Amino acid sequence: MSIQSGNIGKISYLPLNQIKRPIPPVLDYDKIDSMESQLKGIPMASKTCSLEEARDLNGELPPIDVMAIKENDEIYYFAFGGCHRFQAYERIGPDAKVKCKILPATKRQLKLYLGGSVDHIFEKADGSGN
Template identity: 65%
Template sequence: MSIQSRNIHNIQYIPLSDIKRPIPPVLDYDKIDAMVSTLKGTPKESKTCSLEEAQNLNGELPPIDVLCLRENNKNNYFAFGGCHRFQAYDKLQKEEDGKQVKVRCKVLPITRSQLGLYLGSSSTMTI
């Protein structure tokens, strides 16, 4: 949970395919495997989560902070953190033959100029 979203309690489930992740992650695959196991209902410890903590998640992962830019009556979702959780959802989706997986998210509304702060002035990303 981040400083920005610790007081946000509105959790939404957003399809994995709807969330843009403009920054490539650096990953620990053992941690991802432990998260997938937790999502499947078999909690497993990792370097950053004890078995007890994993069991207390009740088959879910902590929500990921997702920024939502609403333009032209469409929500555009962006995430800059939660890399291992995203990879766990992605791996689960692949293991379930492409069945649409929804990501547990805390959605924070933003403006285009705020998004620019995250992406930087040299970004050419289009929505």
């Protein structure tokens, strides 16, 4: 749980391929192995999670904070955290549904994370960019 999503009780499940992750992650592959095992229903301890805590998750991972931006009558999803969880979902397969807490946001707020490249992202998404 993060400061941003602490008050959000609703959990959503989004297809992995709908969430854009514009910042490359730095990864700990042992942690990803543990999370992948968790998603497969085989709890495993890691540096950040005891075996007991893993068992308590019942085959799921904590939700990832995802920003939802409505632009050109479409909703675009962006995530900046949860890198290891995303990698675990990717290993499960392209049809994986990611457990999320969705944070409504604006293009202007997204610009705080990505700067001027935000306009380019939306141009590509709607086909108007080069």
